[in-house]
Amino acid sequence: MIKTAIMGYGTVGAGVYRVLTKNREEITRRMEGEEIVVGHVLDLRDFPGDPVEEILTHDFQDILNDQEVKIVVETMGGLRPAYSFTKQLLEAGKSVCTSNKELVAEYGLELREVAHANGVNYLFEASCGGGIPVIHVLDGALTADAIDEVSGILNGTTNYILTQMTKEGQEFGAALKAAQEMGYAELHPEADIEGHDAQRKIAILSTLAYGKFISYKNVYTEGISCVDGTDIAFAKAVGRKIKLIARSRRIENGAYAMVAPMMIGRENLLYNVDGVLNAVQIHGNAVGDVTLFGSGAGSLPTASAVAGDVISIARSMDRRIPSDWSGETLPLLESEAVPFAFFVRFSGSEDEARALFGDISVVRVEGINEIGFTTSLMTEKELQEVRAKTEHIVKAMRLG
């Protein structure tokens, strides 16, 4: 028997309890007969009548001091007190699995080192892409590849909003309201809308992919609040969709990492990712493109990933699970220096556009008093130089 504890009995924590109990038979079979039991659930609240009532505690010390507890699930979210609890548990020789992307993005490196120094594990499959097993794939499967790109739709809220704007013709504000009514967006949705959630996730995934540290603070990030109906209409006119793309890529002269709305073409599998679905695309020099689709959020999908980590640790007691996460920092290019093709909305004449951008193919959309066109590959810096020459560039969006 392996005794575990869950800290934080919210959406994900309750899901972990449910998965570990509901799927006890499958899990015990995969553990070759050894049972995984939840011994404590830590939460400030009471849950009268809930199945966890008898194992509920309000006191972290109950978990920390229970010598039998070997694996702790941290589904509290936020940095405090999750950071201090996690560190104390690891120092006490208990492994920890988490869905807490803020904590992993901020302190993951340190906590992983503390874990290893104490002969235990710190795993966080659920922190990126919910139920999509992308960290297992990066850390455990694509280990023979030199990875040169990780790209994905890592935030379900923004993808739902962009899908609504595309399918229903809603403007951003209305689509956000719909997402809030459906429970897909929070009352204070800034972390999602402004791209900060995706920023943390791509930083974590890129660090694992390249084996060098990328701080989320260095990931250039734009949100989707500036995307409007005209952008959507132009995207449709050129057979594309606007998606909030989180991407890191090794290119000729370095590497970059960014989160930004991009226009995606049909040939890209991410084009098909609608609603709250998430997807991650990994490119390795041997395997080529591997793309993973799944639920990026939700109680049970996220819980599946956390519980999977519990099982990975339970199968590897007293053994460090390998991971390619080093303290060495990967230097990143300034986003301004990275070449992209841009889709430009232009309020001037076709002739003026051609004088500025060369041989372009112009798109018009009924009812919109602008023209649109795609530039050849250029950097944001080069685009800024063109901007200095004209007042007619309404907006420019990267092609993904």
Next chain:
Amino acid sequence: MIKTAIMGYGTVGAGVYRVLTKNREEITRRMEGEEIVVGHVLDLRDFPGDPVEEILTHDFQDILNDQEVKIVVETMGGLRPAYSFTKQLLEAGKSVCTSNKELVAEYGLELREVAHANGVNYLFEASCGGGIPVIHVLDGALTADAIDEVSGILNGTTNYILTQMTKEGQEFGAALKAAQEMGYAELHPEADIEGHDAQRKIAILSTLAYGKFISYKNVYTEGISCVDGTDIAFAKAVGRKIKLIARSRRIENGAYAMVAPMMIGRENLLYNVDGVLNAVQIHGNAVGDVTLFGSGAGSLPTASAVAGDVISIARSMDRRIPSDWSGETLPLLESEAVPFAFFVRFSGSEDEARALFGDISVVRVEGINEIGFTTSLMTEKELQEVRAKTEHIVKAMRLG
């Protein structure tokens, strides 16, 4: 240093050598400094001027008797002598990784048991879906889920042919010829065309997914040689594509496993899998749908999977890598007893079709002297009963 050997220096074997040497830096970093070297390459042929010339041997005993060799790659294909070589190596305490789906489907269970009895590992990520890390996902990530479906496009040759028929309007024979000219189909393509390749793969994946043995011999299998231009035209008319689907699923009264051409709708992510791309969809009761896309064949993608297995073993020396593969057999329903919606091509009148199938919505395609419609859910057996009443059912194809 961990010494390995490669048996079979064909497309995949040469790819494994290339990946292990080209990506030495990444691999050594992920091995935390321990190098993986290839000590022997076994092949009947000579390769003058090739980098492996100096380590080439024609004698299996050179590998078997080299005490330093801990991991052997088997990329010979076929059952003989691969089976006997693999068994001898495992008994000698060497781990084996393979891309050989025939061998795994036929003797995988026995070889895995021999491996475990000798404290070593037998891994076969590359046997299903080439570079797609589906076995890692099943065995290592989705371990907290009760899996109830594995479904995929697991054969690139047939998918290429069906894609050509759909996009270029080619008939089967011409599309097969094109595939042969492109190197996507073999001169004797029966194993692909008749579904036997996909049959072995779905048997292996299903065994891992449900933790009970499914023999490929019990997987009901239809190939694609009977798919014609009229089927394709009708599929287009109802917004679907025909794909060779390999699927196992737990349903109310049991489980089934089959390989058959099916009409797939746009809402299914497999609809987007064109050309030689492969994809696998796994459904778990917690995680929901997880879909993986990637290269199902090719030298380097397959080699990436084999080399990834080499690294998994190298990281777990003297430790059994867990896998949910038991000797207990999963009983399967007869394919005739599994309900599907069918797309029926019918040479009789609309009235007759309605009299036989109830309230259907009829599709007509210009130039085709038949009508088409989708039935409600029914079993093949029920369909046969209808067939007995009319001679006008030209063909019936499952909706996927």
